Amino acid sequence: MKMAERMWWKEAVVYQIYPRSFMDSNGDGIGDLKGILAKLDYLKWLGVDVVWFSPIYESPNNDMGYDISDYRSIMAQFGTMADFDRLLSGLHQREMRLVMDLVVNHTSDEHEWFRQARAAKDNPYRDYYIWRQKPNNWSSFFGGSAWELDEKTNEYYLHLFSAKQPDLNWDNPRVRAEIHDLMRWWLDKGVDGFRMDVIGCISKTPGLPDAPEGGKLAWGGAFFLNGPRVHEYLREMNAEVLSHYDVMTVGETLSVTPKEALEYTGFNRAELNMVFQFELMDIDSGPGGKWDVRDWQVSEFKRICSRWQRELYGRGWNSLYLNNHDQPRMVSRFGQDGKYRVESAKMLATLLHTLQGTPFIYQGEEIGMTNVCFERIEDYRDIETINWYKEQMAQGERPVKEIMRSICAKSRDNARTPMQWSEAAHGGFTTGIPWLRVNPNYRTLNVEQERADADSVLNYYRRLIRFRRENPVVVYGDYTLLEPEDETVYAFTRRLGEVCLLTVLNFTAGEQTFASPSGLLPDNLRLVLCNYAGGETSVGPTLHLRPYEARVYLTAAGSADGV
Template sequence: MDKKWWKESVVYQIYPRSFKDSNGDGIGDLQGIISKLDYLNHLGVDVVWLCPVYQSPNDDNGYDISNYQSIMNDFGTLSDWEELLAGLHSRGMKLIMDLVVNHSSDEHAWFVESRKSQDNPYRDYYIWSPGKDGQPPNDWGSFFSGSAWEYDEKSEEYYLHLFSRKQPDLNWDNPKLRKEIYDMMTWWLDKGIDGFRMDVINLISKVPGLPSVSGESNGEQPTYHFGGDYFVNGPRVHEYMQEMNREVLSKYDIMTVGEAVNVTPEEASLYVSEDRNELNMVFHFELMDVDSGPGGKWNVQPWKLADIKSIISKWQVALDGKGWNSLYMNNHDQPRMLSRFGDDKLFPKESGKMLATLLHTLQGTPYIYQGEEIGMTNVQFASIDDYKDIEIVNMYKEYLAAGHSEEKIMNSIYIKGRDNGRTPMQWNSESQAGFTTGTPWLAVNPNYQDINVENALADPDSIFYYYKKLIELRKQHEIIVYGSYTILAEENEQVYAYLRTLGEEQLLVVLNFFGEPATFDLPSTVKFQAKELLISNYEVNPEEELNTIQLRPYEARVYKLK
């Protein structure tokens, strides 16, 4: 297997709006991030992934870009950004930028031109259609509710937006558009960035002819569908990714990760196999859908450990030796992993460390989302008016109109809403958690007086120092990065255990996923002469026999076997 710096790295994701505000306007900014670089360095991360800081009207928190080559006023200036890049590089850290090129903002100069008339030279930079009989051209649904089509009065056609109506989809079938995108990417790379995280990159190719999912639209009240086969992994997507690699990515020593909706391991391997010259890795959502019912994300059902094991094992085995996994359990679009997969009330420290152990001992590159390393949790705001996320607000209106109870809707938001991951970073127990001297754009989680960076740094047993040790172990033991994966005791309903193997060495990882004691019997097939306890989240006697391990609630242990 090829050794690469990005395989050996740990990535820290920053959501700039919520990280640190330097000027008291309640919005996190670039100078705020710069003021915390020593903190990130202390944690030991190698790469910072910066969510979008480009100029944007902010309809979808910066994922609607109106100018790819300037910085949003809320965040600062291009010279602030250059100072951030220099500050990271001087500390031995790298920077990857969010690339959002499935769609732009409707305020981008291209779209402003495009909608002026049907024969405008920029018309074909977007996907337009006259529709049928006064209806949208098909029944495709937006990820943010309703139709994926918006009628434009001025130019008398519909344009496609798979997300918000202020996020029109770019037409990747247009070679002129693609060249503009590649030039923009080159501009950023020449400024010295170390790679891209690519937003919904597997949606860029749409099926020609824009067919309906159900075959026909059904009159007055159409039903909108997520037309997976029509715009996910579309017919020319690999042609475009290989062209992007050839024209831009291959010319730099960088890291690339693509957010890929609805991909299987087989489809993912087409994006990430080393001989295909596309991307280094993808973010898939299979694990993030483990508690979604038949009605989708908001139809919350309890997750099962068997499903978690099955999904992770499938991806670990499928990509081993072919491509590379990305490892994450929360981000800016997901609830907090401690609340979702651990116990944020009775065992926050133990379960937070156990989940960290899982993410940092699998094959792949681990991603830490800001605040995860201090055990930040989900939030429960009293009113829908306290929420800012467009997806939450749209869902609330749609579900209320469909007759769902407010209590049930709010409960789904408490469990799965994106604002759970977007509440401001909790730096200390002072007003507004030390995030801002003003009024934060989104309210701070009320538990900030207990859960904050200052407390974590003062407590040698904190989740923070456990993460720091996990990151150090990755650098000391090549097996943690490159070892292959084998699941153990698959039928055990409480314990997730696996081996990593590299040459003569093996790593044994044993995790109790629940708040009750559990027993793990080591299979007799696992033979070893000597063992070393690398890390655990409880005091453990290093001489303890491994044949049968009695695990305490959420206990995690990692042994190196020789």
């Protein structure tokens, strides 16, 4: 197998920063740009290539910055445009790139476009948004109807998320031109790409028909996910803007299959570099959706990962992530955050960094941060969590303890608790009172302690990032799953030319054995990474794996590039 066309965004490792929770420089309890600037040397030491910021634009903060009132201004809580310019320069000086969050399915209801749109039905900005005299039956992702009555004009506007996040009308060419212009504005400042928030929602079915009652379609997803003109709009965006810059693009696309993802990311499509898919993120969601938490099987986990590895290989590009600002902490969800927190965090990291695609690290993941599980709803800040709690309490059908268990497992605030830098008060995140409580385990789980420990999760991440950079087989090699029905061990090979890599992962808290497939592996595989000290250095007929053990073997040819 020859190496695919080399691109910097394929070989990069991305680190996502949620600015509100990363580092506070002025003691107001809110992370800011100067706080990020103070930690750039840490990111360089970690070894990442790209930093992605969740939104930092001017916003009323109804949905923590994903409701934007001015795309060309910095939220005052985060700093100034001068602070941003210094931060961008600091990243580039350290040979790191910056990806911005592009949130253009909707704006804030405080954006000037919407202020004008609701002023009168004949206002030129009215058609920047989606209006109806009578609402259809679509539901919002955040609960309740997706329509809100504007009392002044006596019409309803569409909001797939909060009522303070009206959806833009992408069918209007003036809207698309405005978005292209603001993208150029940021790219001309020197940013290196965009993560595009819910970009798969920008095209709605003409006529906005009612959704069939019952099941998944009750909230109307079939009519606003991967809509009829979404690819037309993205190809136009690429032709008008993206193709004129050397950038990285990743789109957030709900409910896509690998086949549908190739329509966004195919190398011949001229749309996006990669997408975030949610099939794996839905693995523990029952018939009732996100909050209906169910058990999952290792074979199911492998099937989903393998499907995306196989079907995109050579045709499009994968993104790799196990948590982000909208998802629970991966070690609590897919590993074990108690006795085997360190081992399972390293095991999951090994998976993430030896699959094919671009890995995304979410802040705190690299030290094995865990879910927080606040006991009181008053300690949560996430609008989705609070709205769901209120709905459940109003229905009165579930005990409070059961509701809080679901919130503990799935609340977005699990990922948004402040970064744990040290054992100082509030984890060293702020000298003030943090906007969201710090996870109480910060005293024993923090960057300062892990940096000093050679066997920590943090130092293991550094090894993984370096290993990926030094071995093109990890980036460009093909993928073969071994023993798909095994419910304890996830093992796969990656091959590029004469180079073979074998990853073996124990997904359980018990000791397991794995029989290496006879005749399928080269004889000269040697252990190059392990999350335990010691272990078998060569691949024998049977591998004996400790709880959550991860091993990576590589042929003696090592970093040969296969060309």
